[in-house]
Amino acid sequence: MYLRNNTRSFKVKNLDFGGNDKVYIQSMTNTKTSDIINTIKQINELEKAGCEIIRVAIFDKADALAIKEIKKHINIPLVTDIHFDPELAILSILNGADKIRLNPGNITNKEKIEKIVELCKERNVPIRIGVNSGSLPRDLEKTKEGIVEAAKRHINILEKLNFKNICLSLKASDIDLAYESYKLASEIFPYPLHIGITESGTSFSGLIKSSIGISKILNLGIGNTIRVSLTDDPILEIKAAKEILKDLGIRKDIPNLISCPTCGRIQYNMIPIAKEIENYLSTINKNITVAVMGCAVNGPGEAKDADLGIAGGKGEAILFKKGKIIRKVSEKDIINELKKEIDLL
Ligand code: SF4
Known part of the structure:
Protein backbone atom coordinates (compact mmCIF):
# COMPACT_ATOMS: atom_id res chain seq x y z
CA MET A 1 0.00 0.00 0.00
CA TYR A 2 1.30 3.47 -0.86
CA LEU A 3 0.74 5.57 2.26
CA ARG A 4 0.57 9.35 2.00
CA ASN A 5 4.24 9.77 2.83
CA ASN A 6 5.27 7.11 0.37
CA THR A 7 3.59 8.26 -2.85
CA ARG A 8 5.24 9.97 -5.76
CA SER A 9 5.84 13.64 -5.09
CA PHE A 10 5.96 16.82 -7.12
CA LYS A 11 5.37 20.52 -6.75
CA VAL A 12 1.97 22.13 -7.07
CA LYS A 13 3.18 25.69 -7.56
CA ASN A 14 5.19 26.17 -4.33
CA LEU A 15 3.69 23.25 -2.37
CA ASP A 16 5.48 19.94 -1.83
CA PHE A 17 2.70 17.63 -2.83
CA GLY A 18 2.73 13.90 -2.09
CA GLY A 19 5.45 11.82 -0.45
CA ASN A 20 5.01 13.49 2.94
CA ASP A 21 2.59 13.61 5.86
CA LYS A 22 1.02 16.89 4.90
CA VAL A 23 -2.66 16.84 3.91
CA TYR A 24 -3.61 20.02 2.08
CA ILE A 25 -7.02 21.66 2.38
CA GLN A 26 -8.75 22.60 -0.84
CA SER A 27 -12.03 23.88 -2.16
CA MET A 28 -13.65 25.01 -5.38
CA THR A 29 -15.09 28.41 -6.22
CA ASN A 30 -18.76 28.67 -7.14
CA THR A 31 -18.51 31.97 -8.99
CA LYS A 32 -18.42 32.06 -12.78
CA THR A 33 -14.66 31.97 -13.32
CA SER A 34 -14.75 34.72 -15.95
CA ASP A 35 -16.38 36.98 -13.33
CA ILE A 36 -12.84 37.90 -12.39
CA ILE A 37 -13.59 40.33 -9.56
CA ASN A 38 -15.88 38.00 -7.65
CA THR A 39 -13.70 34.95 -8.31
CA ILE A 40 -10.64 36.73 -6.90
CA LYS A 41 -12.71 37.95 -3.93
CA GLN A 42 -13.92 34.44 -3.16
CA ILE A 43 -10.46 32.89 -3.53
CA ASN A 44 -8.95 35.46 -1.19
CA GLU A 45 -11.70 34.86 1.38
CA LEU A 46 -11.13 31.12 1.13
CA GLU A 47 -7.38 31.56 1.47
CA LYS A 48 -7.91 33.67 4.60
CA ALA A 49 -10.10 30.90 6.02
CA GLY A 50 -7.34 28.31 5.46
CA CYS A 51 -7.74 27.09 1.88
CA GLU A 52 -4.39 25.95 0.47
CA ILE A 53 -5.31 24.89 -3.07
CA ILE A 54 -8.20 26.35 -5.07
CA ARG A 55 -9.96 24.86 -8.07
CA VAL A 56 -12.02 26.77 -10.60
CA ALA A 57 -14.33 25.43 -13.29
CA ILE A 58 -13.36 26.13 -16.89
CA PHE A 59 -16.63 26.11 -18.74
CA ASP A 60 -15.76 28.26 -21.72
CA LYS A 61 -12.96 30.22 -23.34
CA ALA A 62 -13.63 33.33 -21.24
CA ASP A 63 -13.01 31.26 -18.09
CA ALA A 64 -9.70 29.94 -19.41
CA LEU A 65 -8.56 33.43 -20.40
CA ALA A 66 -9.55 34.82 -16.99
CA ILE A 67 -6.90 32.66 -15.27
CA LYS A 68 -4.14 35.09 -16.21
CA GLU A 69 -5.69 38.02 -14.32
CA ILE A 70 -6.94 35.91 -11.41
CA LYS A 71 -3.45 34.53 -10.83
CA LYS A 72 -2.07 38.04 -10.36
CA HIS A 73 -4.29 38.61 -7.33
CA ILE A 74 -4.10 35.34 -5.40
CA ASN A 75 -1.33 33.45 -3.60
CA ILE A 76 -2.45 29.83 -3.42
CA PRO A 77 -2.05 27.33 -6.29
CA LEU A 78 -4.88 27.42 -8.79
CA VAL A 79 -6.27 24.26 -10.36
CA THR A 80 -8.40 24.47 -13.50
CA ASP A 81 -11.15 21.91 -13.90
CA ILE A 82 -11.80 20.86 -17.48
CA HIS A 83 -14.20 18.35 -18.93
CA PHE A 84 -13.85 17.01 -22.46
CA ASP A 85 -12.52 20.12 -24.24
CA PRO A 86 -8.75 19.92 -24.85
CA GLU A 87 -8.60 23.51 -26.16
CA LEU A 88 -9.79 24.79 -22.79
CA ALA A 89 -7.10 22.73 -21.07
CA ILE A 90 -4.41 24.12 -23.36
CA LEU A 91 -5.67 27.67 -22.92
CA SER A 92 -5.85 27.41 -19.15
CA ILE A 93 -2.28 26.08 -18.96
CA LEU A 94 -1.02 28.85 -21.24
CA ASN A 95 -2.75 31.36 -18.98
CA GLY A 96 -1.02 30.08 -15.85
CA ALA A 97 -2.91 27.16 -14.29
CA ASP A 98 -0.73 25.56 -11.58
CA LYS A 99 -2.45 22.18 -11.94
CA ILE A 100 -5.26 20.87 -14.10
CA ARG A 101 -8.04 18.41 -13.44
CA LEU A 102 -8.71 16.46 -16.59
CA ASN A 103 -9.59 12.91 -17.53
CA PRO A 104 -7.51 12.20 -20.63
CA GLY A 105 -9.65 9.20 -21.58
CA ASN A 106 -12.53 11.58 -22.29
CA ILE A 107 -10.55 13.33 -25.00
CA THR A 108 -10.64 11.46 -28.29
CA ASN A 109 -8.04 13.51 -30.19
CA LYS A 110 -4.68 11.90 -29.41
CA GLU A 111 -2.64 14.83 -30.70
CA LYS A 112 -4.43 17.20 -28.37
CA ILE A 113 -3.61 15.01 -25.39
CA GLU A 114 0.02 14.96 -26.45
CA LYS A 115 -0.02 18.74 -26.67
CA ILE A 116 -1.55 19.06 -23.18
CA VAL A 117 1.03 16.68 -21.69
CA GLU A 118 3.87 18.46 -23.45
CA LEU A 119 2.74 21.80 -22.00
CA CYS A 120 2.31 20.29 -18.54
CA LYS A 121 5.86 18.92 -18.67
CA GLU A 122 7.26 22.24 -19.86
CA ARG A 123 5.51 24.24 -17.16
CA ASN A 124 5.56 21.74 -14.27
CA VAL A 125 1.79 21.47 -14.21
CA PRO A 126 0.53 18.23 -12.59
CA SER A 135 -19.81 8.97 -14.77
CA LEU A 136 -18.02 5.68 -15.34
CA PRO A 137 -17.57 4.32 -18.87
CA ARG A 138 -20.58 2.21 -19.88
CA ASP A 139 -18.71 -1.08 -19.87
CA LEU A 140 -17.65 -0.68 -16.21
CA GLU A 141 -19.71 -1.53 -13.18
CA LYS A 142 -20.20 0.83 -10.28
CA THR A 143 -17.90 -1.20 -8.02
CA LYS A 144 -14.47 -0.53 -6.54
CA GLU A 145 -12.95 -2.60 -9.36
CA GLY A 146 -14.89 -0.59 -11.97
CA ILE A 147 -13.82 2.75 -10.48
CA VAL A 148 -10.18 1.70 -10.23
CA GLU A 149 -10.25 0.33 -13.78
CA ALA A 150 -11.57 3.70 -15.02
CA ALA A 151 -8.67 5.40 -13.26
CA LYS A 152 -6.21 2.91 -14.75
CA ARG A 153 -7.35 3.71 -18.29
CA HIS A 154 -6.72 7.42 -17.78
CA ILE A 155 -3.41 6.77 -16.03
CA ASN A 156 -2.22 4.50 -18.86
CA ILE A 157 -2.66 7.32 -21.37
CA LEU A 158 -0.47 9.66 -19.34
CA GLU A 159 2.13 7.03 -18.44
CA LYS A 160 2.53 6.09 -22.11
CA LEU A 161 3.48 9.71 -22.70
CA ASN A 162 5.93 9.36 -19.83
CA PHE A 163 3.97 11.74 -17.62
CA LYS A 164 3.90 10.85 -13.95
CA ASN A 165 3.01 14.03 -12.06
CA ILE A 166 -0.41 12.60 -11.48
CA CYS A 167 -2.84 13.03 -8.62
CA LEU A 168 -5.85 10.77 -8.37
CA SER A 169 -9.36 10.97 -7.00
CA LEU A 170 -11.96 8.21 -6.99
CA LYS A 171 -15.09 9.84 -5.70
CA ALA A 172 -18.42 8.26 -4.94
CA SER A 173 -21.38 9.58 -2.98
CA ASP A 174 -21.57 6.21 -1.20
CA ILE A 175 -19.11 6.19 1.69
CA ASP A 176 -18.27 2.48 1.55
CA LEU A 177 -17.74 2.53 -2.21
CA ALA A 178 -15.47 5.56 -1.96
CA TYR A 179 -13.53 3.98 0.93
CA GLU A 180 -13.05 0.66 -0.88
CA SER A 181 -12.07 2.38 -4.13
CA TYR A 182 -9.45 4.61 -2.51
CA LYS A 183 -8.09 1.66 -0.56
CA LEU A 184 -7.76 -0.47 -3.69
CA ALA A 185 -6.23 2.40 -5.66
CA SER A 186 -3.62 2.99 -2.94
CA GLU A 187 -2.59 -0.66 -3.22
CA ILE A 188 -2.00 -0.32 -6.96
CA PHE A 189 -0.99 3.24 -7.88
CA PRO A 190 1.95 5.17 -6.44
CA TYR A 191 0.26 8.52 -7.02
CA PRO A 192 -0.86 11.03 -4.37
CA LEU A 193 -4.58 10.96 -3.64
CA HIS A 194 -7.17 13.72 -3.53
CA ILE A 195 -9.83 12.55 -1.08
CA GLY A 196 -13.49 13.47 -1.06
CA ILE A 197 -17.02 12.15 -0.87
CA THR A 198 -18.85 13.61 -3.82
CA GLU A 199 -22.33 15.10 -3.91
CA SER A 200 -22.50 14.58 -0.17
CA GLY A 201 -25.33 17.06 0.45
CA THR A 202 -26.00 20.35 2.16
CA SER A 203 -23.97 21.81 4.99
CA PHE A 204 -25.69 19.68 7.61
CA SER A 205 -26.02 16.18 6.11
CA GLY A 206 -23.03 16.69 3.79
CA LEU A 207 -20.83 17.64 6.67
CA ILE A 208 -21.67 14.50 8.60
CA LYS A 209 -21.31 12.24 5.57
CA SER A 210 -18.06 13.87 4.46
CA SER A 211 -16.59 13.73 7.96
CA ILE A 212 -17.31 10.03 8.30
CA GLY A 213 -16.15 9.14 4.78
CA ILE A 214 -13.04 11.30 4.62
CA SER A 215 -11.96 10.28 8.14
CA LYS A 216 -12.28 6.58 7.34
CA ILE A 217 -10.11 7.02 4.25
CA LEU A 218 -7.53 9.28 5.92
CA ASN A 219 -7.25 6.82 8.80
CA LEU A 220 -5.86 4.28 6.33
CA GLY A 221 -2.82 6.56 6.20
CA ILE A 222 -3.58 7.63 2.67
CA GLY A 223 -4.67 10.94 1.15
CA ASN A 224 -2.59 14.02 0.36
CA THR A 225 -5.34 16.60 0.01
CA ILE A 226 -9.01 16.76 0.95
CA ARG A 227 -12.02 18.55 -0.37
CA VAL A 228 -15.22 18.52 1.66
CA SER A 229 -17.99 18.97 -0.95
CA LEU A 230 -20.97 20.85 0.43
CA THR A 231 -24.02 22.36 -1.23
CA ASP A 232 -23.28 25.66 0.47
CA ASP A 233 -20.76 28.48 0.78
CA PRO A 234 -17.27 27.02 0.10
CA ILE A 235 -15.99 28.77 3.23
CA LEU A 236 -17.85 26.06 5.17
CA GLU A 237 -15.90 23.42 3.22
CA ILE A 238 -12.65 24.91 4.48
CA LYS A 239 -13.88 25.14 8.06
CA ALA A 240 -15.04 21.52 7.90
CA ALA A 241 -11.76 20.32 6.36
CA LYS A 242 -9.77 22.04 9.10
CA GLU A 243 -11.89 20.47 11.82
CA ILE A 244 -11.55 16.99 10.30
CA LEU A 245 -7.76 17.24 10.00
CA LYS A 246 -7.41 18.72 13.49
CA ASP A 247 -9.64 16.12 15.16
CA LEU A 248 -7.79 13.26 13.44
CA GLY A 249 -4.53 14.70 14.73
CA ILE A 250 -3.17 15.06 11.19
CA ARG A 251 -2.74 18.82 11.38
CA LYS A 252 -1.36 20.43 14.51
CA ASP A 253 -1.59 24.04 13.38
CA ILE A 254 -5.36 24.36 13.77
CA PRO A 255 -6.84 25.76 17.02
CA ASN A 256 -9.17 23.64 19.10
CA LEU A 257 -12.35 25.04 20.64
CA ILE A 258 -13.90 23.26 23.60
CA SER A 259 -17.38 24.44 24.54
CA CYS A 260 -20.10 22.87 26.61
CA PRO A 261 -23.57 22.23 25.19
CA THR A 262 -25.09 24.53 27.88
CA CYS A 263 -27.87 23.43 30.19
CA GLY A 264 -30.24 24.83 32.81
CA ARG A 265 -27.32 25.93 34.98
CA ILE A 266 -26.18 28.56 32.48
CA GLN A 267 -26.44 32.15 33.69
CA TYR A 268 -25.04 34.09 30.75
CA ASN A 269 -25.63 34.19 26.99
CA MET A 270 -22.86 31.76 26.06
CA ILE A 271 -23.77 30.37 22.63
CA PRO A 272 -23.09 33.56 20.60
CA ILE A 273 -19.78 33.94 22.46
CA ALA A 274 -18.69 30.39 21.59
CA LYS A 275 -19.64 30.93 17.93
CA GLU A 276 -17.81 34.24 17.70
CA ILE A 277 -14.67 32.75 19.26
CA GLU A 278 -14.89 29.75 16.92
CA ASN A 279 -15.00 32.14 13.95
CA TYR A 280 -12.05 34.07 15.30
CA LEU A 281 -10.02 30.90 15.82
CA SER A 282 -10.72 29.79 12.24
CA THR A 283 -8.56 32.67 11.00
CA ILE A 284 -5.57 31.65 13.14
CA ASN A 285 -2.89 29.00 12.61
CA LYS A 286 -1.79 28.12 16.13
CA ASN A 287 -1.72 24.88 18.07
CA ILE A 288 -3.91 26.18 20.92
CA THR A 289 -6.98 25.07 22.85
CA VAL A 290 -9.58 27.57 23.98
CA ALA A 291 -12.47 26.57 26.25
CA VAL A 292 -15.75 28.45 26.49
CA MET A 293 -17.72 26.88 29.33
CA GLY A 294 -21.10 27.59 30.79
CA CYS A 295 -20.74 27.31 34.54
CA ALA A 296 -18.75 26.21 37.53
CA VAL A 297 -19.67 22.49 37.24
CA ASN A 298 -17.33 21.42 34.42
CA GLY A 299 -16.25 24.88 33.43
CA PRO A 300 -13.18 25.46 35.61
CA GLY A 301 -11.82 21.96 34.89
CA GLU A 302 -11.97 22.33 31.10
CA ALA A 303 -10.99 25.99 31.16
CA LYS A 304 -7.95 25.20 33.31
CA ASP A 305 -6.72 22.44 30.99
CA ALA A 306 -6.97 24.70 27.95
CA ASP A 307 -4.40 27.32 26.97
CA LEU A 308 -7.13 29.84 27.55
CA GLY A 309 -10.63 29.49 28.89
CA ILE A 310 -13.64 31.02 30.51
CA ALA A 311 -16.05 29.51 32.98
CA GLY A 312 -19.25 31.54 33.14
CA GLY A 313 -21.09 32.82 36.17
CA LYS A 314 -23.95 35.29 36.53
CA GLY A 315 -23.29 38.08 34.03
CA GLU A 316 -19.58 37.44 34.22
CA ALA A 317 -16.91 34.79 33.69
CA ILE A 318 -13.62 33.71 35.18
CA LEU A 319 -10.75 33.85 32.72
CA PHE A 320 -8.11 31.10 32.91
CA LYS A 321 -4.75 31.06 31.17
CA LYS A 322 -2.45 28.04 31.20
CA GLY A 323 -4.31 26.61 34.17
CA LYS A 324 -4.35 29.76 36.29
CA ILE A 325 -7.15 32.22 37.02
CA ILE A 326 -6.09 35.57 35.63
CA ARG A 327 -9.15 37.72 36.19
CA LYS A 328 -12.91 38.09 36.23
CA VAL A 329 -14.50 39.55 33.10
CA SER A 330 -17.96 41.05 32.77
CA GLU A 331 -20.24 39.38 30.21
CA LYS A 332 -20.10 42.26 27.76
CA ASP A 333 -16.28 42.16 27.64
CA ILE A 334 -15.80 38.38 27.32
CA ILE A 335 -15.38 38.29 23.51
CA ASN A 336 -12.91 41.14 23.34
CA GLU A 337 -10.90 39.90 26.30
CA LEU A 338 -10.69 36.39 24.89
CA LYS A 339 -9.61 37.68 21.46
CA LYS A 340 -6.93 39.83 23.08
CA GLU A 341 -5.61 36.88 25.05
CA ILE A 342 -5.72 34.58 21.99
CA ASP A 343 -3.54 37.08 20.12
CA LEU A 344 -1.01 36.94 22.94
CA LEU A 345 -0.69 33.13 22.92
S1 SF4 B 1 -20.50 23.45 31.95
FE1 SF4 B 1 -22.23 24.02 33.20
S2 SF4 B 1 -23.63 25.05 31.78
FE2 SF4 B 1 -22.20 23.88 30.52
S3 SF4 B 1 -23.26 21.94 30.21
FE3 SF4 B 1 -21.87 21.66 31.94
S4 SF4 B 1 -23.19 22.06 33.74
FE4 SF4 B 1 -24.27 22.90 31.95
Missing part, protein backbone atom coordinates in the same frame (compact mmCIF):
# COMPACT_ATOMS: atom_id res chain seq x y z
CA ILE A 127 -2.69 16.59 -13.70
CA ARG A 128 -5.41 15.27 -11.43
CA ILE A 129 -7.39 12.43 -12.85
CA GLY A 130 -10.80 12.56 -11.21
CA VAL A 131 -12.92 9.44 -11.50
CA ASN A 132 -16.50 9.79 -10.33
CA SER A 133 -18.76 6.80 -9.72
CA GLY A 134 -21.59 8.70 -11.43
